Amino acid sequence: MTETFAYLDEDSKRSVRRTILKALAVPGYQVPFIAPEMPIAYGWGVGGMVVTASLIGEDDRLKVTDHGSDETVNAVNIRAFFTRTAFVATTTLTREATLIQVRQRVPEAMLAEGQVVVYQVPRPDPLRAFVSSAGEAARMHAAADYGRVYTRLFEERTGSGSIAQPGYDYPAMVVGRYLMSPSPIPKRDNARLDNSPAIQIFGAARERRLYALPPYTRVESIAFEDVPFDPGYPSDGRRCVICGCTTSHLDHLLLKDDGTSEWVCSDTECCAERMEEAASA
Amino acid sequence: MKIEIDQRGADRIHEDQRAFRRLLEAFSYPGKVVVLAEGQAAHAVVLSTLADTTTPLWIDESFADIRDRAVAARWPMADRASCTFALCRGEMLDRIDVFPKGTPADPHLSATVIAEVTGLSGGAALNLSGPGIGPGARTFAPLGLPAAFLAQWTCNNAAYPLGIDLILTAGDRCACLPRSVRLEISDVRSR
Numbered sequence: 299m300t301e302t303f304a305y306l307d308e309d310s311k312r313s314v315r316r317t318i319l320k321a322l323a324v325p326g327y328q329v330p331f332i333a334p335e336m337p338i339a340y341g342w343g344v345g346g347m348v349v350t351a352s353l354i355g356e357d358d359r360l361k362v363t364d365h366g367s368d369e370t371v372n373a374v375n376i377r378a379f380f381t382r383t384a385f386v387a388t389t390t391l392t393r394e395a396t397l398i399q400v401r402q403r404v405p406e407a408m409l410a411e412g413q414v415v416v417y418q419v420p421r422p423d424p425l426r427a428f429v430s431s432a433g434e435a436a437r438m439h440a441a442a443d444y445g446r447v448y449t450r451l452f453e454e455r456t457g458s459g460s461i462a463q464p465g466y467d468y469p470a471m472v473v474g475r476y477l478m479s480p481s482p483i484p485k486r487d488n489a490r491l492d493n494s495p496a497i498q499i500f501g502a503a504r505e506r507r508l509y510a511l512p513p514y515t516r517v518e519s520i521a522f523e524d525v526p527f528d529p530g531y532p533s534d535g536r537r538c539v540i541c542g543c544t545t546s547h548l549d550h551l552l553l554k555d556d557g558t559s560e561w562v563c564s565d566t567e568c569c570a571e572r573m574e575e576a577a578s579a
Numbered sequence: 580m581k582i583e584i585d586q587r588g589a590d591r592i593h594e595d596q597r598a599f600r601r602l603l604e605a606f607s608y609p610g611k612v613v614v615l616a617e618g619q620a621a622h623a624v625v626l627s628t629l630a631d632t633t634t635p636l637w638i639d640e641s642f643a644d645i646r647d648r649a650v651a652a653r654w655p656m657a658d659r660a661s662c663t664f665a666l667c668r669g670e671m672l673d674r675i676d677v678f679p680k681g682t683p684a685d686p687h688l689s690a691t692v693i694a695e696v697t698g699l700s701g702g703a704a705l706n707l708s709g710p711g712i713g714p715g716a717r718t719f720a721p722l723g724l725p726a727a728f729l730a731q732w733t734c735n736n737a738a739y740p741l742g743i744d745l746i747l748t749a750g751d752r753c754a755c756l757p758r759s760v761r762l763e764i765s766d767v768r769s770r
């Protein structure tokens with residue numbers, strides 16, 4: 299009879315912990331790892347949960363968000379899982395959290411030294427959008443041979459005048475060496491990965507890859523000579539219907555009868571904080 | 580099976596977790612001196628937290644007691660050129676090119692070297708730069724490294740993304756130098 303904490307057995311945790319240190323030693327490099335099974339299906343954040351389970355302890359305070367929200371089914375389920383299996387305290391406040399598991403957003407609140415942010419990643423290799431063979435992608439990473447990516451993203455644009463850049467999961471270069479998938483965060487969030495005081499770890503269970511950004515690591519969205527990176531800020535004057543914010547990442551809430559749209563902050567913590575500030579002012 | 584865990588019982592789950600989080604902090608903020616487990620030799624704590632029957636070890640003979648226990652625990656022993664973890668004294672860091680540094684396709688297949696030094700402060704001050712070093716910069720002054728170490732570390736940097744990662748220990752404390760971190764002798768007098 300073996301006792302477990304946070305669901306995972308100790309051998310699996312030790313293996314994941316070794317992988318995490320390798321990932322921090324070579325920022326942006328995708329370290330192969332055998333993701334142990336978790337009692338949820340792939341696509342619901344197994345990679346993130348495996349990393350969190352290997353890190354979490356009784357002294358932690360855990361925050362979980364899904365596309366910025368603490369209250370979606372996925373976020374609530376993951377939080378409940380660790381409350382049940384690790385008896386851990388939880389919070390919705392970034393400043394109170396020691397461990398933050400996220401999907402599709404980087405927290406908008408300021409991160410601090412010592413905090414660990416764990417990202418759920420569906421497609422860890424940014425090259426797979428450009429080359430079909432995993433072996434060829436591995437060779438390109440080993441040789442830092444990323445010319446084809448630049449050609450695809452930028453040469454097309456010069457010809458057609460239209461931007462082929464994706465709005466999410468926009469590839470970034472880590473310390474000038476490894477091309478990295480930031481996971482499906484809006485490309486404006488890439489700036490929040492750069493030079494963060496926190497420790498950032500990315501887990502992809504199905505693809506069996508784990509990578510990391512140590513604190514204070516240079517992360518640059520790729521750009522090309524006369525074509526600068528476009529963070530994709532909207533220019534239609536949209537504002538949050540709850541707090542009125544125009545600068546946060548806003549999600550489409552609904553299309554009204556008159557053809558206009560309503561928007562709402564994706565980061566529920568920051569939206570709530572702005573409402574509280576407005577109420578107390 | 581792990582060193583000295585027989586007597587630790589169920590608490591070891593939490594002890595390992597706590598030690599790993601402290602090691603993670605030391606590894607993420609290079610040169611930061613961290614206590615892994617109060618009153619316990621940090622080099623042994625690193626091994627008991629990370630090593631097992633799947634990780635080939637090279638343990639220098641000055642740590643014969645740990646080596647005997649590792650053998651008893653059926654941890655695989657290896658030579659320096661093929662180990663995953665190495666444990667040695669700081670004086671032996673005049674040759675770090677003898678350890679595996681990975682391959683271009685698999686830079687993670689490299690050694691993590693744990694070296695016990697005289698102290699983690701009190702030596703010649705080194706300026707650190709690279710990932711993990713914040714805007715305030717960081718100096719680190721380990722005591723008991725051989726004269727040839729800095730040149731060896733420069734070669735280790737030049738091999739990046741290949742290279743070894745270093746965990747320096749002294750008593751119950753440790754500080755880490757991942758392969759991406761650069762070291763420079765700090766000459767405060769010229770400033």
Ligand SMILES: [Zn+2]
Nearest residue numbers: 547548549564
């Ligand atoms: Zn959104």
Ligand SMILES: [Zn+2]
Nearest residue numbers: 538541563569
């Ligand atoms: Zn809002």
